[in-house]
Amino acid sequence: MSEADQDISAMDDWGAAMAEQAAADATAAPTPAAESAPIFKDFSSTATPTGIHNDIDFILDIPVQLTVELGRTKISIKNLLQLAQGSVVELAGMAGEPMDILVNGYLIAQGEVVVVNDKFGIRVTDIISPADRIRKLNR
Numbered sequence: 514m515s516e517a518d519q520d521i522s523a524m525d526d527w528g529a530a531m532a533e534q535a536a537a538d539a540t541a542a543p544t545p546a547a548e549s550a551p552i553f554k555d556f557s558s559t560a561t562p563t564g565i566h567n568d569i570d571f572i573l574d575i576p577v578q579l580t581v582e583l584g585r586t587k588i589s590i591k592n593l594l595q596l597a598q599g600s601v602v603e604l605a606g607m608a609g610e611p612m613d614i615l616v617n618g619y620l621i622a623q624g625e626v627v628v629v630n631d632k633f634g635i636r637v638t639d640i641i642s643p644a645d646r647i648r649k650l651n652r
Contacts, residue, residue, distance in 0.1 A: 577616050577617050578616070578617050578618075579614065579615070579616055580614070580615040580616075581612050581613070581614055581624070581635050582606075582612060582613040582614075582615060583604060583606060583612055584604025584605050584606025585604060585605050585606070586602060586603060586604050588602070611624060611625060611638055611639065612625065612626065614635060619646065619649070620641055620646070620649060621641055622638075622640045623638055623639045623641075624636050624637045624638050624639075625638055
């Protein structure tokens, strides 16, 4: 048998198997459990008293990029090229203003700088409401 004849024979076998499966599916009566089974899982039954779902545990180890933004500014390329060690760049943020805390580039909170054991940190002072976060995503 030639290679072309083998390919045609294989297609006929697949076609026959697919037709047989379609006929079996058409004659099989759906079970009551399959008809009433929800498409999506109802997470409300797995909620803990604090409102946190136990099913969310599988995403807790996903790393995200947390950024604290001190301020921003726009400068020309000419001024950028003139920067040297000791240069001071003025930022739009004022001293004492809360700093933005971003996760993957999206503002989620604001805070103030703290120093603990000679290391900088940030104390969260205000968390952006979920409604405000969604509004900012839609922009």
